[in-house]
Amino acid sequence: MRLALAQLNPTVGDIAGNEAKVREHLARAREADAQIVLFPELAITGYPPEDLLLKEHFLADARAAVERIAADAQGIVAVVGFPERADDAYNAAAVCADGAVQAIYRKVNLPNYGVFDELRYFQRGPGGAIVEVDGVKVGLTVCEDIWVPGPPLTDEALAGARLVLNISASPYQAGKGRLREQMIAQRARDSLAVVAFCALVGGQDELVFDGHSFVVDHERDVIARSPQFAEDLLICDVDVAAAGAARLRDTRARPAAREVAPEVAQLGSFTTAGASDAAAPGGSVADLLDEDAEVYAALVLGTRDYVTKSGFEHVVLGLSGGIDSTLVALIAVDALGPERVTCVTMPSPYSSQGTRDDAKVLAQNLGVELLELPIGEPMQGYDELLGEVFAGREPDITEENLQARIRGNLLMALSNKFGWLVLTTGNKSEMSVGYSTLYGDSAGGFAVIKDCPKLLVYRLVRERARRDPQSPVPDSIITRAPSAELRPDQRDEDSLPPYEVLDAILQGYVEEDLGREQLIARGLPAEDVDRVIRLVDISEYKRRQNPPGIKVTSKAFGRDRRVPIVNRYGG
């Protein structure tokens, strides 16, 4: 049996554009003699459409697109993810064959944790369902259905499905793709079924979908795999007979099958014009990226998609010569090309010659435009204007923040005048403890590395340098001690614990929801733990006003970590 897995990058809300993408890949799958072609979860609307799902006309438009796609499904069975409006709303997979929507499977397990809010929108489906394609029983599942061990997948296998399809939109976090592949491989082995996992790819606001579609046989061997972070049409031949034969030997499931099988819906039987001659099972198998390369690729795709899907042609960022803005410049150039990136250096009297020179060298090596706008005079202008009101008070964080805000104003003025999107350069460690200026360095449209802890920032710059024999990054950027350069001889470690300690505390406090005692029990210094917890808590108001950025860790700020601003818990 020949499958096609269309790993598509739809745009949320662009129903016409997504429909065109689906139809194009449907045609290509038919040309490849596929019998079944899969499209990702909610491929018609993009994922997650959020409260667009509360509009009746949006759901009607999505349905109309599915009907038009179904008209193309001749001689092939297409399984297409869309939001179904019926007695209630469902996260559904349309089974299109013989020119019409023949059946609809409704997702059973609706995730409502982490970044997910599916119980806000959807009713649960009633349970497992099977269609017959060219005489083969095929089970249907949508995303979360396969993450929960048990039904509907197990029910469908017990009811005779030799092949189980899963269409997904599974948001990226570092390392998740490998774990997902291992988990689904185990499901295939447990149920003695071939599993085809067809995933969405692309960036949507703070989420990146990594693609990484694959087919795994009943012995848990991955026999075909799409590349990560790119659109793909994966063609794979599968041997469902072998899965069936294995069940004659391994009869552990027989007692359960008798009870469950009658509960599974039989949604119809279809014949196709696809390849039925016995081809060797398998398809192309893409390699997986290494750990840091994978994160870097996610950032590049997330940035490219945010910029282009928002309709921007060009981005601008402040280049200080520090490690954070270096990483963002690298990502921007890799995502968009150097001709679509403008960097701005905005030196103050506290900017060192070293960072100023590094910024210039980097910009030159990257081939991007570099503007220079020194901020000394505006700094003085504010000092004079506020002189009377501030009389008798020492300079403090106020004046530091004003420098950052002048820079923010200048970047936004360039954005307004030329229609450029401002990329901000703050990392997760800073954002966690509020070591940034609201409306200053955090001002902009997209915060590329906001979910990258500082130590990861270093790893990613090194990773990018390693891959490129002509690395554009001067060594001094990597080796210099981090500084905000907002007062003379300032260094991050004057205000914060060393990043090794800070990042370890943040990992436990933010990503793992641990408390003070548990963090200290991990060997982290009590004084640092107390300070960091307090800083994280009181900085929530700042984070709420920061631009969106790409989730790469297990818990990003924002929809992933929802904490009150007014919060006296303290830990």
Add this chain to the structure above:
Amino acid sequence: MRLALAQLNPTVGDIAGNEAKVREHLARAREADAQIVLFPELAITGYPPEDLLLKEHFLADARAAVERIAADAQGIVAVVGFPERADDAYNAAAVCADGAVQAIYRKVNLPNYGVFDELRYFQRGPGGAIVEVDGVKVGLTVCEDIWVPGPPLTDEALAGARLVLNISASPYQAGKGRLREQMIAQRARDSLAVVAFCALVGGQDELVFDGHSFVVDHERDVIARSPQFAEDLLICDVDVAAAGAARLRDTRARPAAREVAPEVAQLGSFTTAGASDAAAPGGSVADLLDEDAEVYAALVLGTRDYVTKSGFEHVVLGLSGGIDSTLVALIAVDALGPERVTCVTMPSPYSSQGTRDDAKVLAQNLGVELLELPIGEPMQGYDELLGEVFAGREPDITEENLQARIRGNLLMALSNKFGWLVLTTGNKSEMSVGYSTLYGDSAGGFAVIKDCPKLLVYRLVRERARRDPQSPVPDSIITRAPSAELRPDQRDEDSLPPYEVLDAILQGYVEEDLGREQLIARGLPAEDVDRVIRLVDISEYKRRQNPPGIKVTSKAFGRDRRVPIVNRYGG
């Protein structure tokens, strides 16, 4: 039977403070000879605690507080809302009597729409439950349980409960209190039970809880009511015998009772030292505020609580002489007193004499400090710095935004230097269509009127003036045509439809999720509809970076309306 309803204003996360509040009111209820005292939903943690609920130690701390409270429950039954950690996590009501937690009821209906995310945190309870207090069967429910017609409330009544308790944290929106009271009154009539509704009060981030606790008898008469927007201990005697007697006459429920009654958990039987001598039923009945006065009171409470619960002593805001900043100044003074409010006028060459004078008169009448910081010079400074980069281009929105951003910088500098919270003054109509400057007039800590459409802003200022024979508001503020004053002779209606049209479109598009065709069918001009839809959609990125503010409509931006930023749907 004598009830006490403790309408408390807890602070999220302040378990020790909330515990103290509960114990104080428990003692007062005992002194008043109450047999049962009610505390709101999640009174121990405040509502909503959001992802604090994902911390094991937070749940353990909440439990410990409930145990200490229970030790005080001697001669009285206390029902206290808290998050229970057991085999799973539950939104629960602890029944405390004889010095210990004797029983726990678990909320059955978990809201997961609008501003609610309870399925993110909690498992559903198994169903209705009853306790016996001094021989009277009393049903238990938590908030949403009473909004869904049917179980658990109906089950409890069918199983013999003459009195049903509901502890709630029900967020305010305009007019909701009246509807809630009518709905609950109907539940009481339908089930022939007395219902005691004990609600949380106070502001938490973007939500205000309006209090408005009450007791309604089985004939749907409200026999006691707490004031809105203030803490209260409501004492009410109820006649449960009358509810019981009514069931001998009205026997419609008998067939259902036989089936359901055995399913309802019987959680124990307690005797109290409270008043058992027959008092006339009822308690004090507070009047309800009129429509606009109610919204105004919500804004005052929401502002006061955000400021004080965040630990601020003082607020600052830009006073332009326009209607929006006038309303915010009024609210700030009513919330905090004039000595805790500083206003700043920041005139530019485009500021009219009229607005400048009005700002001064208003500040004087309110008795607040007024600072003047003219922005002409910084404007010139930016123009010079950017002159080269902008060479050959006409002035446009860039220069307008720079003015607003200079003002934002100045307010933030005052905030940084003196530790004041900046109140922003944008209204919902502006925020909807992006008629504001990011990091400019939207810069600040709390956006008091962000959910108030412009027409409501006018109504609220008039309402405040009406109540006050010495109204501090010059008439010209109310009668002048709205303008941002960022270029010569600018008026809002140059860029936007008249507010009557704009607000009507926004009501349909934002609050009701209507599409283009439906709005036009309402008689709204097609051209305006298209333009406003587009502006609302492309302004989502701005709103994401705006400060929190108080929800007063049926759908506020933020956790209430969750839409993608990248969104090509267009309607």
